[in-house]
Structure formats: structure tokens, C-alpha cells
Amino acid sequence: MTLVKTTYNRRSFLKSTALAGGGMVLGFSWLASCKPSAEEVLAMPKEWFDINGFLKIGENGVVTIMSPNPEIGQNVKTAMPMIVAEELDVDWKKVIVEQAPLNTDIFTRQLAGGSQSIRQGWQGLRMAGATARRMLMEAAAKQWGVPVEELTTEAGVISHKNSGKTAGYGEVASAAAGIPVPEEVELKDVKDFRIIGTPRKNVDGKKLYTGQPLFGLDIQREGMLIAMIEHPPAFGMKVKSVDDSAARAMSGVKDVFTINSLPEGIEKQWSDTNAFPELVVVVAESTWQAMKAKKALRIEWERTGDAESTAGHAAKLDELIAKAPAEPARKDGDPEAAFKNAAKVIERTYSAPFLAHNTMEPMNFFAHVTDEKAELVGPIQTPEFLEKTISAVTGLPLEKIHIDMTRMGGGFGRRLYGHFGVEAAVISQKVKAPVKLVYTRDDDMTQGTYRPGYKVLYRAALDENNNLIAFHVRGAGTHGSPIFANRFPAGAVDNYLAEEHSLDSNISTGAWRAPRSNFIAGAEQAFLDEVAEAAGKDPIDFRLELFDRAIKNPVGKDNDYDAERYAGVLKLVKEKAGWGKDMPGVGRGVSAYFCHNSYVAQVVDVATDGGSPRVKKVWCAVDCGIVVNPEGAINQIEGGIVDGIGHAMYSAMTFKEGKPEQSNFDKYRLIRINEAPAEIETHFVESDIDPTGLGEPSLPPVIGALANALYKATGKRVYDQPFAMGSAVLG
Amino acid sequence: MATFNLNINGKKQQVDVDADTPLLWVLRDHVNLVGTKYGCGINQCGACTVHLNGVAMRSCMLPISQVGEQAVTTIEGLSENGDHPVQKAWIEHDVAQCGYCQAGQIMNAAALLKNSPNPSDEEIEGAMAGNICRCGTYVRIKAAIKTAAAG
Structure with missing residues (x-):
């Protein structure tokens, strides 16, 4: 077990302990509006005992766990309480989950963004469960007159082996509410997890499928x-x-x-x-x-x-990427000399339009x-x-x-x-x-806060032995560039140059699922595919060579990735997809990307079957540390893949005289079920590293894998999103 | 304003609304059935799908004056205990992410299976292409429909 000082959310424990001073505390007033449906067979307790700000226990052993963070479909309302329940050591079937209100006295970072809810909530949630478990055990120890160290718990029951005594959490909850918050608590070893790592269904599923008011x-x-x-x-x-x-x-x-x-x-x-x-x-x-x-x-x-237009944006972005900014974002070695001495130089540009978020609920x-x-x-x-x-x-x-x-x-x-x-x-x-x-759909779609429009120029230099000797990226975007100067392939190439431009605009932009990565990953991974081809190398082998370089002898010190984990997902997807085998009628593309602290590699199969190309299957390998809820995690990965493919293929927000030209789903095209991949197969790297992001990382790379697969299927490279716009073949 | 007698989920109800009010807003604002969702208002996304005499129908552009006493079924009335085979299959496949579009997806899928108990992939895609899922749960929707068909 890991011993951890209870430093997180100390205020919340103190506050709830004070509240519980009287021994019994009734449930929060907002509980009344969240009664479980009749189908939930749990008998509601007569009394609730607040153990700390995250949970309360009924006299019958039913536990209510607050889910602190906003639920946007990333399924934290299931996953976050699972983490509390794990350390509390309770039967998941006896858990009721409720959405907590904003309460900065109890909770920290009640925010849904950056795929960080689980990563940043991890320690605090574990501690909330572990602290409560310890208080329940101390209450039982006191009652039985035995040392607390001799007690064990399992699924909401405390046992004392020597005397044979047992007590459900509900039986000691009242007494536990009066126990002082322990100074430090033991956390479980990863190998002892019973809930984390097991598939659990969405806690709101039944309510969603019967039309209960939740939104x-x-x-x-x-x-x-x-x-x-x-x-x-x-x-x-x-x-x-x-x-x-x-x-x-x-x-x-x-x-x-x-x-x-x-x-x-x-x-x-x-x-x-x-x-x-x-x-x-x-x-x-x-x-x-x-x-x-x-x-x-x-x-x-x-x-x-100004009355801005999409044509005007394109012209300005072209102007920007034609010139070097005053200062590079990162420069390693002597890129200029390397390009001059190169045997081969590959140069390509990629672009993507503004996008609206288009949440289904306006x-x-x-x-x-x-x-x-x-x-x-x-x-x-x-x-x-x-x-x-x-x-x-x-x-x-x-x-x-x-x-x-x-x-x-x-x-x-x-x-x-x-x-x-x-x-x-x-x-x-x-x-x-x-x-x-x-807001009506029109109000919503034309309000702004869009994913910015982007353009990027890539150049790569190969020597006479087809080694990558220099890499140059120059990106421009509305209200900021899409470049991450210290991400791969920085660190894997001796001569490296990253440059950024920003275009001002009166059109408001904002974070859109995997900001910047949602464009740059696809462009970079499509470009590397062309570089590998020019070098006469298999696209996976080519990338693995670069990762090998970054593992053994990295260039520079600020590289923002772990090359071994990066290579790990690529090797895993290579194995699972059976990369290299002959697939008649199928174009295969590969990609790998790191963002939101997680690593994702994908293989996309596109089949033409005599008509428009269609994604037949996507293989996905993910390294996001410990997977809390595999069921929800796979769903997130699938959603990111469909989202990435859909927007890269079909979606765009364009402007004329400052006016958005799309204001509803008749003109703004979103991917439909008949255009989605027929199959998605997800594999997680087994890991005991603390969990990292999951809601965003599968989206960015799939755009590159898609572009590379489309090339193999049709013989044509795609550079400008949305790929299907104006294309008779991809339409 | 005018008075309309409606037959919703097997229950007779009377509402006093403007005659051009779409069924969607009558359900949501006047009879407190909010399971049917607003997504686009122009028959493009399918979030507002209900059954009219057992046929899947968009409710966002359907004036209440044209509904009369035809049988309206909403997600709340699809089954008594939320145990319609499609609802059960949705739970089994843990389909939802945000879940907002799923009532419309379920209503459309239930109507599809009524007409075609064992739909092919093409039939499923054809019938469900009018329902947008912005979270991209399409792979699970298709799998759940097949499970419901088999069950």
C-alpha cells in the first residue's frame, strides 16, 4: 500500500467533519430532485451520514458519491465516483452517483477541459474514498475494542478476523461521521483494484434512454x-x-x-x-x-x-506562411545549411477551415x-x-x-x-x-467561438542515404498558430526549425476538442507519410527509426514527449492491425500522436468497393496510463475517431462579408451513420502509471491516418480539409 | 391560441397553444415531456423523433393542428418500464456519451425494427442516417440495433 498524507481538499474534510459533529446529518437539499428511478432496486436509506464532502453513507449501506466535475459526455460522472468507490472499498452496485454543484469549499478544479478531469482529480478522489474507509474502520475498531490495524474491508463490509466480527459500512456510518479526519491514509496498490479497470456502464444510461430530464x-x-x-x-x-x-x-x-x-x-x-x-x-x-x-x-x-471572408483568410494565411517570423519558436542545429545540402527536399502545405462545435444541445x-x-x-x-x-x-x-x-x-x-x-x-x-x-440552432452556430482556420507549411530534407536530416514547420492560424514546437519530431532530427504566425480577426475562436492538435496532428502525420515514401521506407519503420533516435540520443532538452511510450503504441497497433499483410481492395494508413499526456497510434483501412471510399476499420492503440473504466474509455476513443474522420471529411464553417455561411445542419455537414467506420478496435497499453487524458487524444491522429489511407485507396494525396468538399471521388 | 385534444402515450390531454406550435414544443413546454429533444428545428438532426401512429416522425416542424387525436408516442411512453428491446440493447452496449440525441435514435430504431425485424447493415444505415450523433456513437448504435433485432 502507498501511504499518502491527506493534504488534498483538507478544507472539505474539516468542513464536513464540523457539519457531522452532531452525529447525524440529513442529505443535501438538492438530493430530493435526483431520486433514482424505480428500476434502480436500491432501497433508499432512512438516514444519510456525511463522511466527507465527496460521500455520504446510509444506515443500510447505500453510498452516495458526488461527481465533482461537469459531465459533457466524457463519462466522468461514472469514472470519477468509481475512483472514490475503489478506495472506499464498496460494492459498486450500492453506489448512487449525484452531480455535485459548484462548491469551491469542497472541490477543486470543477472544470471539464483539456482531458484533465481524471488526471487532476485522481489523487483527491482516491483520498476521499480512502479517508472515509479509514474513518469507518476506526469507528468499528472503537466499537469492538480492537486495534484498527487488525481490520480488513471488502465490498462495504468491515471484518475482524480474530473475533469473527463483521459490520456493514451502514452500521458504523453514524459513528464514523464523528471520527476525526485521519492525518494520513493508505491507498490501495494498483494490483488490488476491484472497480478501477473493470467495465462499468454509464450511471445515467437508463435515465437517458427513458427520456428523464437531465439536461x-x-x-x-x-x-x-x-x-x-x-x-x-x-x-x-x-x-x-x-x-x-x-x-x-x-x-x-x-x-x-x-x-x-x-x-x-x-x-x-x-x-x-x-x-x-x-x-x-x-x-x-x-x-x-x-x-x-x-x-x-x-x-x-x-x-x-472588418467584413472578413474565407477567401480573405486564405490569402492572409498564404502570405504569412510565405515568410519567416522574426524569431523561431524552436531551432536546433543548422536547418538552413542542411536543406541546402540535402539530396531531396519535400515541401507540402496543409489547411483546415473554421469549425463550429455544434453540440447537439444548443x-x-x-x-x-x-x-x-x-x-x-x-x-x-x-x-x-x-x-x-x-x-x-x-x-x-x-x-x-x-x-x-x-x-x-x-x-x-x-x-x-x-x-x-x-x-x-x-x-x-x-x-x-x-x-x-x-439559443436556436442558428443562434448557436453563428455565434462564433469557432475552431480557428489553419495553414501549415512543412519541409523535410533527406540525405543521399534517405536519412531525415532536417525538418521545418511553419504554421499560421486565426488568433494563434497551431504549432507545438517541442513535440515530435522535435528531438528526433538534428536540424529542426519551428515557426509560428498568428492572424488577427474579429471572428471569435475558442478551444475545440484537442485544440491545435486537432489540425496539426493530421497535417504532420500526413506529411511524414510522404517523407517516408520519398525515403523509400515503410511509414511505421520510418517513424520508429525517429523514435529510436529520440530515445537513444535526443536533440535538445525540452522535448515534450516520452519517445518509448510513443514507439510503444505504434508497435502495438502494428501488431494488432497485422500491418504489412496484403489487403486487396483496401488502402491502409497509419499515424501516431501525443497530446493531453496520452499516446495514440492508429491504422485506418479505407475500402472503395467500386464507389466512394469508406473507412472500413480503425485500429487504435492507446497509452493513457491506468484505464479507470474500460467501457467508457473505449467509447471515448471511438467517439474521437468518428469525430476526427467526420470533421476532416465533411465539415467547414465559411464566411462572406463577416457572415457565417452555414447556420444549420442543412448546410453544415456532420458525419452520419452511413459514413462512419464500420468497425473500431481499441487496445490499451497495460500500465500502472497514473491516468492521463482520454477525451481528446484519439481525435487528432486519425485525420493523418485517414489522409494516408485515402492516398493508398485512391492514389491521390489530400491536403485541404474538408477532404470531401468539392471532391467527386470522396463526396 | 386554440384548444387541442391530444393522445400522447395513451393518455388524452388537452392543451391551449398557438395552432402553429410544433408538436416538439407542445411536448416540451406544455405537457412536461422533455425527453424529446430540440436539435435543429428543420428536420435535419432527428433529435426530436417521436412515433405518430407507430411511424417515426420529426416533431420539430409538425404543427400541433395537424396532429389531431392521432396516437403520439414519445421516448417516455415507448415502454412501461424502460424495457423495450431497443432500450435494453442501448444499455447493454452502453451507447451514450453525452446522450442528448439518444432518445431520437432509440425512437427511430424502434420504428425501423417494427417494419424490418432483421435489418441489414444497409437498411440500418439508410433508416438511421437522418439522426446525427455529434459524439460519434454510430458504431454502438448499429451494434445495439442488431442486438435488439436478435433479442
Whole structure:
């Protein structure tokens, strides 16, 4: 066992212990709204005993575990409580999971982003479970008059071997609630895990499949009004005047007004990205009435900035990557001389468009703001930042603002930027009523916060023996370059140059699942495929040679990857996919990438079968350390693969005179079931390293493997995403 | 505003709404059945799929005035205890990620299996291509439909 000092979330333990001073504590008030369905056979306890801020135990042994982080479909609501349950040593069947509200006294980093929930929550969650287990054991030891060291636990039962005594956790929960929080606790050895590493089904599955209200858009409250907004139709515009006479005359319409959700002078958070803080608002009794009134508004808009276009962006990105920036992001050796002396130079450019997040549940939020307090409920990846901005905008202190997080109908980074929550609060404060703000799909898709458009130039130099002697990458993107200067192949090439350009724009951009990696991985892995081909080498062998170099004699000191683990996933996927065997009618492509602290390698098989190419199968090897929930983990890997293939093949957000040209799914193409891979096979590297990211890492590399497979299947290289746009073959 | 008599999940209900209100918003705002989801409002994503007289139908553009007393079935009424073969298969395959589109997927899949108890891959893809899953759970959706068909 590993002995760990209980330094994490000390405040939460102290606080809950104080709460539990009386011995018995009733459940939190919000429990009432989360009753389990009749199908969950668990008998609800008569009393709950708070052991610490993460969990409470009923007298009948049923355990409620709080899931601290926002759930956006990455399945942390199942995985995070599994970690607590593991160290608590309880039967998973006796666990009820509840979404915790924002509570910075108890929880740290209640944020869904960067594939970090499990990685950064790992120690704290284990400690919460282990601390509670220890308190239960101490309570039993005291009761039985035996040393606590002689007690063991299994599946929620404490045993004393010598006396033969046993007690369920529920029997000692009341006493345990009064035990002082231990100074240090033992954590399990990885080999003793009983829950972590075993497949567990989504804790919300049954509720999802029977239509229970779980999402922000499902919120209903007494006296609640529906608010909808109109934002400018183009970037670089704002409201000039509003004629609301027709809208006001419509049935159910309560009010029409304009708001500024980010007034000058307030303290802003990084999450307050918003191109359209000024909005026209319609408040009505029902959603349909608000939608109709919205259409009846006569708004005059005025231009305040450039009217940008996709053609203009492309021209500017071309200009940028044609020239060197003043300073390189990284330079090793003498790239200039190496390129001059090269036997062969390969040079290619790659591009990708802006993308909308398009969560299936459009932006929305419930707010009830009064003079004394604010209650907010809705889908948000960054509740802590939202609370701060709402405090600044409404003038209410933080402690008067309560935020409940609902399950989210997708995140992908979009709900890191909580302007819709702020807007709901401002609207509620103005109309003095509980309000649910609802964006239409059009409002949502044309609001901005997009994945930036990118372009990158790659050059590689080979010597007469086909060794890679120099590598040059120069990338440009809107609001920042897509380059990670210290990632592979930095460290594996003597002469290396990475350069970055940024293009300013009035179109707002934001983090979109695997930011920057979601473009650069595909470009880099497609380029390396061409370099390997030019060198006359197998694409996997070529990469393994480079990793070998980085393992034995790395260039530079800041390389941001472990070359052995990188090579490990590539070797694993090579073996599993049977790389090298003859596959008639199938084009195979490979890729490997490291991001969010995890390593992923993929083989994609594309078959043409006489028609358009279709991904037949994807093999995926993943090294993300310990896998908490293999069922959910495989689902995430599959989703990232489909997401990557879909956007690389079909999706684009384009602009004309500042106006988004796609505003709904009739024009914005998303991958459909008939275009998805027929099969995905996922393999995890067995590991006892602490878990790393999983929600994002499978997306970036698949774009490269897809491009390489398309080349093998069709004989044509693809450079510009979306690959299918304007292509008769790939259509 | 006008009064409409509806037959939802086997229950007669009366609502007082604008005649052009789509069935989707009647379900969500007026009879508190929020399992049917709003995704696009233009029949493109399938999140709002319900059954009208047993046939899969998008509810986001269907005015309530055209529904009359035809039998409407929503995800809440697909089965009494959430044990329709499709719902069971969805649990078995742990299909959902965010889960938002899944009610529409399930309603569409249930209608497909009613018409074609043993659909081929092509049939499944043809019938389900109108339902977007932004999380990309398509591989599991297809597997779950096959399980439901076999079961």
C-alpha cells in the first residue's frame, strides 16, 4: 500500500467533519430532485451520514458519491465516483452517483477541459474514498475494542478476523461521521483494484434512454419565462436600432430589450470570449412564442469592424506562411545549411477551415436572479469562472450565487465559454423572474467561438542515404498558430526549425476538442507519410527509426514527449492491425500522436468497393496510463475517431462579408451513420502509471491516418480539409 | 391560441397553444415531456423523433393542428418500464456519451425494427442516417440495433 498524507481538499474534510459533529446529518437539499428511478432496486436509506464532502453513507449501506466535475459526455460522472468507490472499498452496485454543484469549499478544479478531469482529480478522489474507509474502520475498531490495524474491508463490509466480527459500512456510518479526519491514509496498490479497470456502464444510461430530464434545456420551474436572443448576423457588426412593435403585439410576449452582458470595466475571466456581448432579447411565456417573436423583430445593424471572408483568410494565411517570423519558436542545429545540402527536399502545405462545435444541445441556461441571490442551473464546463463573471455583472457576492451543473448535450470546448449563463443572469435580473435562455440552432452556430482556420507549411530534407536530416514547420492560424514546437519530431532530427504566425480577426475562436492538435496532428502525420515514401521506407519503420533516435540520443532538452511510450503504441497497433499483410481492395494508413499526456497510434483501412471510399476499420492503440473504466474509455476513443474522420471529411464553417455561411445542419455537414467506420478496435497499453487524458487524444491522429489511407485507396494525396468538399471521388 | 385534444402515450390531454406550435414544443413546454429533444428545428438532426401512429416522425416542424387525436408516442411512453428491446440493447452496449440525441435514435430504431425485424447493415444505415450523433456513437448504435433485432 502507498501511504499518502491527506493534504488534498483538507478544507472539505474539516468542513464536513464540523457539519457531522452532531452525529447525524440529513442529505443535501438538492438530493430530493435526483431520486433514482424505480428500476434502480436500491432501497433508499432512512438516514444519510456525511463522511466527507465527496460521500455520504446510509444506515443500510447505500453510498452516495458526488461527481465533482461537469459531465459533457466524457463519462466522468461514472469514472470519477468509481475512483472514490475503489478506495472506499464498496460494492459498486450500492453506489448512487449525484452531480455535485459548484462548491469551491469542497472541490477543486470543477472544470471539464483539456482531458484533465481524471488526471487532476485522481489523487483527491482516491483520498476521499480512502479517508472515509479509514474513518469507518476506526469507528468499528472503537466499537469492538480492537486495534484498527487488525481490520480488513471488502465490498462495504468491515471484518475482524480474530473475533469473527463483521459490520456493514451502514452500521458504523453514524459513528464514523464523528471520527476525526485521519492525518494520513493508505491507498490501495494498483494490483488490488476491484472497480478501477473493470467495465462499468454509464450511471445515467437508463435515465437517458427513458427520456428523464437531465439536461439544461429540460429545466422547468414555476413561473419560468423563456428568453431568446438575436445577435448580429455578421462579425464586425452591432445593434443600431430595434423596432419591436410587431414582436410585442404577439401572443405570449412579455418583453423585448437589449442587453450588454459584458459591460466595460468589469473584471473578465479567460472564459469570457464573446464577439457579441450586445444582444436583442425577447422574453415570452413559451419557447415557440419566443421563436416567433424573434423572427418578427426588425433590427437595424451597423458595421463596426472588418467584413472578413474565407477567401480573405486564405490569402492572409498564404502570405504569412510565405515568410519567416522574426524569431523561431524552436531551432536546433543548422536547418538552413542542411536543406541546402540535402539530396531531396519535400515541401507540402496543409489547411483546415473554421469549425463550429455544434453540440447537439444548443446553448442555454436557467437563471433566477433576485436582489439577494442568484440561482443558476445549466450546462457549463467552467462553473467557477461563470460564477465570477456573474458576480461582476450582477453585483452579487460570490457566496450569494449558486450554480448547479446539468448533464450537457455535448461540450467539445464550446461550453468553456459561458456567455450564455451570464446572459441568462442579466436577463433574469432585468425581468425580475426565473428565466431559461434558449439559443436556436442558428443562434448557436453563428455565434462564433469557432475552431480557428489553419495553414501549415512543412519541409523535410533527406540525405543521399534517405536519412531525415532536417525538418521545418511553419504554421499560421486565426488568433494563434497551431504549432507545438517541442513535440515530435522535435528531438528526433538534428536540424529542426519551428515557426509560428498568428492572424488577427474579429471572428471569435475558442478551444475545440484537442485544440491545435486537432489540425496539426493530421497535417504532420500526413506529411511524414510522404517523407517516408520519398525515403523509400515503410511509414511505421520510418517513424520508429525517429523514435529510436529520440530515445537513444535526443536533440535538445525540452522535448515534450516520452519517445518509448510513443514507439510503444505504434508497435502495438502494428501488431494488432497485422500491418504489412496484403489487403486487396483496401488502402491502409497509419499515424501516431501525443497530446493531453496520452499516446495514440492508429491504422485506418479505407475500402472503395467500386464507389466512394469508406473507412472500413480503425485500429487504435492507446497509452493513457491506468484505464479507470474500460467501457467508457473505449467509447471515448471511438467517439474521437468518428469525430476526427467526420470533421476532416465533411465539415467547414465559411464566411462572406463577416457572415457565417452555414447556420444549420442543412448546410453544415456532420458525419452520419452511413459514413462512419464500420468497425473500431481499441487496445490499451497495460500500465500502472497514473491516468492521463482520454477525451481528446484519439481525435487528432486519425485525420493523418485517414489522409494516408485515402492516398493508398485512391492514389491521390489530400491536403485541404474538408477532404470531401468539392471532391467527386470522396463526396 | 386554440384548444387541442391530444393522445400522447395513451393518455388524452388537452392543451391551449398557438395552432402553429410544433408538436416538439407542445411536448416540451406544455405537457412536461422533455425527453424529446430540440436539435435543429428543420428536420435535419432527428433529435426530436417521436412515433405518430407507430411511424417515426420529426416533431420539430409538425404543427400541433395537424396532429389531431392521432396516437403520439414519445421516448417516455415507448415502454412501461424502460424495457423495450431497443432500450435494453442501448444499455447493454452502453451507447451514450453525452446522450442528448439518444432518445431520437432509440425512437427511430424502434420504428425501423417494427417494419424490418432483421435489418441489414444497409437498411440500418439508410433508416438511421437522418439522426446525427455529434459524439460519434454510430458504431454502438448499429451494434445495439442488431442486438435488439436478435433479442
